[in-house]
Amino acid sequence: MSNTCCNNRIQARTRREFLQKSSYGFGSLALGYLLNGDAAFASATPAAAINPLAPKAPPHPAKAKNVIFLFMEGGPSHVDTFDPKPELNRLEGQLLPPSFLKKNVQVAQINAKESKLMGSKRTFKRYGQSGMEISDVFENVGRFADDIAVVRSCYHESFIHGPALSLLHSGSIRLGYPSLGAWVLYGLGSESQNLPAYMVMVDTFIRGSKSLFGSGFLPATYQGTLVNTQGSPFENLVPPAEMDPQSQRVVLDQLKTWNDRHSEARPDDTTLQARISNFELAFRMQTAAPELNDLSKEPESIRKLYGLDAEPTARYGRMCLMARRMVERGVRFVHLYNNDWDGHAECDHLHVENSKKTDIPIAGLLADLKQRGLLETTLVVWAGEFGRTPVMQGNLGRDHHPYGFSIWMAGGGIKGGKVIGSTDELGWDAVEDRVHVHDVHATILALLGFDHKKLTFFDSGRDMRLTGVGDEGDHGFAPRLLQG
Numbered sequence: 419m420s421n422t423c424c425n426n427r428i429q430a431r432t433r434r435e436f437l438q439k440s441s442y443g444f445g446s447l448a449l450g451y452l453l454n455g456d457a458a459f460a461s462a463t464p465a466a467a468i469n470p471l472a473p474k475a476p477p478h479p480a481k482a483k484n485v486i487f488l489f490m491e492g493g494p495s496h497v498d499t500f501d502p503k504p505e506l507n508r509l510e511g512q513l514l515p516p517s518f519l520k521k522n523v524q525v526a527q528i529n530a531k532e533s534k535l536m537g538s539k540r541t542f543k544r545y546g547q548s549g550m551e552i553s554d555v556f557e558n559v560g561r562f563a564d565d566i567a568v569v570r571s572c573y574h575e576s577f578i579h580g581p582a583l584s585l586l587h588s589g590s591i592r593l594g595y596p597s598l599g600a601w602v603l604y605g606l607g608s609e610s611q612n613l614p615a616y617m618v619m620v621d622t623f624i625r626g627s628k629s630l631f632g633s634g635f636l637p638a639t640y641q642g643t644l645v646n647t648q649g650s651p652f653e654n655l656v657p658p659a660e661m662d663p664q665s666q667r668v669v670l671d672q673l674k675t676w677n678d679r680h681s682e683a684r685p686d687d688t689t690l691q692a693r694i695s696n697f698e699l700a701f702r703m704q705t706a707a708p709e710l711n712d713l714s715k716e717p718e719s720i721r722k723l724y725g726l727d728a729e730p731t732a733r734y735g736r737m738c739l740m741a742r743r744m745v746e747r748g749v750r751f752v753h754l755y756n757n758d759w760d761g762h763a764e765c766d767h768l769h770v771e772n773s774k775k776t777d778i779p780i781a782g783l784l785a786d787l788k789q790r791g792l793l794e795t796t797l798v799v800w801a802g803e804f805g806r807t808p809v810m811q812g813n814l815g816r817d818h819h820p821y822g823f824s825i826w827m828a829g830g831g832i833k834g835g836k837v838i839g840s841t842d843e844l845g846w847d848a849v850e851d852r853v854h855v856h857d858v859h860a861t862i863l864a865l866l867g868f869d870h871k872k873l874t875f876f877d878s879g880r881d882m883r884l885t886g887v888g889d890e891g892d893h894g895f896a897p898r899l900l901q902g
Contacts (some may be wrong), residue, residue: 470639471608471615476867481831482797483609484745485602485862487753488780490772491583491625492760493823495806495816497845498538498769500824501570502551505843506808507537514809518846533809535844536816539766548835555773558781564835565784565793566828571839571848574804574820574855579625579760582803582820585855587630589884596634596875598859599751601884602866603640605873609748613710614643617744619737620755621647621775631753635877642753647737651711710743724782730771735779742786745796761806763815784828797830797865801858808844822848825858831865856885 497503514533540553546563559566576582581591588595596604599616608615618631631642645651713726716739724739725731734756741752756776761768780800787793805823806816822841828834839851860870863884874881881887 470637471603473607473609474605476606477872478864478867478869480865480867482795482829482865483606484749484792484796485599485751485830485866486741486745486783486796486798487598487751488798488800489586489753489755490759490776490800490802491755492579492758492802493582493804493806493818494759494802495538495761495765495769496570496819496822496824496841497806497808498540498766499553499555500568500826501805501841501845502542502553503538503808503841503843503845506535506845509535509844510537511535514844518844533807535808536810536814540769546835550835550837555769556777556780558777559784561781562784562788562828562834565788566826566834567832567836567838568824568826569838569853569858570822570824570841571851572801572823572825572853572855572858573848576820577804577818579803579818582818583625583630586801586803588634589856589859589886593629594634595882596636596640596884597629597631597642598862598884599631599642599753600633600636600640601863601873602751604636604875605863605868606750606866608750610750613707613744613747613749615749616640616642616751616753617645617749618642618753618755619645619647619740620757621733621737622757624755625757635882636875642751645740647733651707651740710740710747713739720786723785725778730775731778734775735782738779738783739786742783742790742792745787745792746790759802761816762811763813765806765814765816767814787829793829795830797832797862798828799825799858799862800827801825805845808846819846822846827861859884 497506512535514535538553540555542551542553543557543560544550545552545560548564550560550563550566550568552560552563552568574582574585576585576591584591584593584595587597589598599618603615616631624630628644631644633639633641713721713736720739721727724735726735726739734754737754741754744752756772759768759772784793784798787796787798802823802825804818804820807819809816811817822845839848839853841847842849856870863870863873870883870885874883876882
């Protein structure tokens with residue numbers, strides 16, 4: 419330290435004088451941080467300082483403002499859905515060729531010397547002007563081939579459900595990381611003041627835990643809200659019959675006073691801050707939520723479009739229709755889980771049965787968004803945590819396969835009618851235009867107006883981000899290929 423620096427020390431006789439003299443230095447530090455921070459947060463309105471979910475403008479032009487994530491939990495087979503492999507069919511029953519005896523075969527715990535190739539029983543047809551090949555498992559979705567971009571070369575590093583689910587949802591195999599939806603809310607806030615900004619619906623169960631739609635190290639207010647798919651969508655929303663709105667308001671105001679007092683001594687407790695916000699949101703939701711859940715005014719044509727009045731499409735159809743109603747009302751991120759695509763036994767039969775539940779509702783969602791002009795600003799993503807092996811497991815089953823699998827996107831700036839990348843002739847490895855899960859996340863953020871390298875949150879001594887840092891990130895992942 420130089421003598422000049424030492425001689426310029428602040429000499430203060432009282433605490434008040436110290437604060438007055440030193441405030442300029444602290445102000446400069448704060449200003450420097452803001453000027454070097456992400457423009458997304460510098461552009462936030464003053465209300466964002468009070469309400470973390472206040473809407474914020476993205477730093478770059480955005481093509482999408484809402485996301486609907488259709489997650490097929492368990493791992494759909496790419497070779498039976500969106501990645502036709504005639505060579506696999508031709509070689510059915512033969513052993514996996516010696517050229518495939520490499521590292522990832524051992525990681526997958528597959529004994530290639532005893533593994534027989536299993537072709538697909540599905541029929542692939544060409545759809546739309548693009549001539550995209552899609553299997554009869556998703557023949558209704560196939561009608562929208564010119565609106566979707568299929569990535570046949572997606573890959574990641576985890577063969578196990580838990581870490582793979584975590585990768586798809588948070589960009590990391592480690593627990594405690596924020597979900598994709600939480601990052602989107604952190605960057606953009608909410609357009610709705612009367613409904614949760616991040617909603618999650620599940621048709622049966624979630625493999626793993628609620629951490630898949632949690633906020634991780636981000637403030638707790640950015641976590642997803644689980645919505646019931648049968649009966650009342652939100653629990654404990656209706657107040658006791660003897661409590662009128664005025665009395666309830668008095669109770670909530672007093673509760674807020676106590677919570678604020680409690681919070682003053684705990685400024686870093688984001689869970690407490692989220693709870694305080696949720697009390698107020700729940701009060702406003704008492705009017706908005708019943709209206710959201712009331713499908714009685716939807717015309718018969720819409721009910722038929724989603725398959726609401728028939729089995730087996732009714733439950734998932736309702737979820738898809740609710741997703742459309744949510745984005746209409748400003749919900750930023752909607753996450754729909756469908757179970758279970760884990761085809762270890764009779765994979766083809768499982769896929770046919772699951773497609774009967776989901777194909778019509780998903781096609782209905784795309785049609786409805788498109789006819790309302792919502793598809794232009796709503797990004798629809800379809801994915802599972804991995805694909806399935808081209809070799810047989812047990813009784814006509816397929817094992818987990820993260821080395822090459824398919825996802826697709828539509829709307830929100832996506833150029834439809836495109837097939838991106840490819841796997842090899844057997845559907846084993848992604849070999850052309852390989853797209854890592856981080857690439858997928860970077861693309862989603864780019865369509866929402868963010869540079870994935872600059873949407874960060876300081877935690878554990880580093881600026882964390884959805885696409886990873888250090889050893890698990892910084893590999894040149896980019897939002898390439900998918901934008902229109």
